[in-house]
Amino acid sequence: MPLPTDEKLLALSQNLIDQFHKIFGEYPGFRPAHAKGVMLTGTFTPTAAAAGLSSAQHLNAPSTPIVVRFSDSTGLPLVPDNDPNANPKGFAIRFMLGERVHTDIVSHSTDGFPTHTGDEFLEFLRALASSDPKNLAGSPLEAFLGSHPAALAFVQTPKPFPFSFGTESYFGVTAMKFTNAAGESKFGRYRILPAAGNQYLSDDMAKHQDSDYLVDEIGERVAAAPVKFTLAVQIAPEGAVVDDATIHWPADSQVVELGTLELTALSADTLAEQKHIIFDPIPRLAGIEPSDDPLLELRAAIYLMSGRKRREA
Numbered sequence: 051m052p053l054p055t056d057e058k059l060l061a062l063s064q065n066l067i068d069q070f071h072k073i074f075g076e077y078p079g080f081r082p083a084h085a086k087g088v089m090l091t092g093t094f095t096p097t098a099a100a101a102g103l104s105s106a107q108h109l110n111a112p113s114t115p116i117v118v119r120f121s122d123s124t125g126l127p128l129v130p131d132n133d134p135n136a137n138p139k140g141f142a143i144r145f146m147l148g149e150r151v152h153t154d155i156v157s158h159s160t161d162g163f164p165t166h167t168g169d170e171f172l173e174f175l176r177a178l179a180s181s182d183p184k185n186l187a188g189s190p191l192e193a194f195l196g197s198h199p200a201a202l203a204f205v206q207t208p209k210p211f212p213f214s215f216g217t218e219s220y221f222g223v224t225a226m227k228f229t230n231a232a233g234e235s236k237f238g239r240y241r242i243l244p245a246a247g248n249q250y251l252s253d254d255m256a257k258h259q260d261s262d263y264l265v266d267e268i269g270e271r272v273a274a275a276p277v278k279f280t281l282a283v284q285i286a287p288e289g290a291v292v293d294d295a296t297i298h299w300p301a302d303s304q305v306v307e308l309g310t311l312e313l314t315a316l317s318a319d320t321l322a323e324q325k326h327i328i329f330d331p332i333p334r335l336a337g338i339e340p341s342d343d344p345l346l347e348l349r350a351a352i353y354l355m356s357g358r359k360r361r362e363a
């Protein structure tokens with residue numbers, strides 16, 4: 051995948067990467083955000099309904115191998131899993147379609163995002179970096195949240211600690227356009243639901259966990275039995291805004307189940323594989339196109355720039 055040539059987009063991408071480094075410090079070889087993670091392998095098996103939504107290869111094949119990465123928020127490679135700043139959790143999924151051919155989903159455990167554009171997100175990060183979280187009165191962050199209701203709503207959305215990476219729901223946040231073999235298109239957003247159900251810890255229980263409790267637990271869980279999720283898509287109702295991650299669709303919007311993600315083992319060398327793999331928020335395959343959400347092209351550029359640098363470290 052080549053880097054885009056749009057100078058403004060590249061400059062914004064670099065500014066965002068630099069801003070993460072200013073907040074968390076720079077750790078060569080690790081991601082500037084979602085630095086701590088763990089990788090697993092498994093299989094995706096589609097439902098019969100999946101082909102009705104999209105002609106994409108993995109939604110029509112009997113099954114497809116997958117590689118996934120669960121992660122904590124923040125650019126700190128050793129952030130404790132039970133640090134409140136380590137929420138939301140991340141879940142990135144790669145469908146291995148063939149020799150060096152793949153498509154990805156990048157999701158996190160909060161249904162939404164603080165800003166519509168990358169410029170606003172940079173403003174948000176800068177406000178965060180120049181404010182004292184213990185004394186917000188009169189701070190740049192207070193001013194930003196006061197003038198950006200979606201960011202305030204995101205910050206205030208509860209982000210409880212999951213019992214396990216396997217008992218959390220994850221959200222694709224940015225809409226995609228799904229087109230089936232008959233040429234019919236619908237916009238939708240991924241949601242990834244744990245077969246074990248959502249299970250969370252109280253803040254008090256979380257405080258008493260080890261700093262690697264989630265990374266350790268998923269290894270034990272997958273050694274005992276496959277860890278399963280349902281991959282689903284929330285369909286955009288007629289006339290819904292499909293290019294703005296801050297806008298929620300009605301809770302009763304149709305949800306189509308696309309299939310089952312079944313994780314069966316930890317990756318052989320999880321640290322080396324995390325360093326190498328660069329997930330792409332743009333699907334780049336027939337049957338699923340990105341929406342016009344401005345976060346998609348920007349993130350694709352950022353993850354590629356950052357990933358190339360990580361591989362060189």
Ligand code: HEM
Pocket residue numbers: 066067070080081082083084087119120121139140141142156157158163167168171221222223224295327328329345348349352353354356357360
């Ligand atoms: C302007 C918006 C965003 C910016 C600037 C941003 C920034 C970043 C950066 C710098 C990384 C590290 C990339 C790498 O080195 O490979 C990253 C990773 C990640 N981001 Fe974002 N992000 C944004 C939006 C989102 C959204 C909307 C989601 C959730 C749907 C998300 C979920 C993740 C996840 C899960 C990872 C880790 C991926 C992996 O395991 O490799 N991000 N983000």
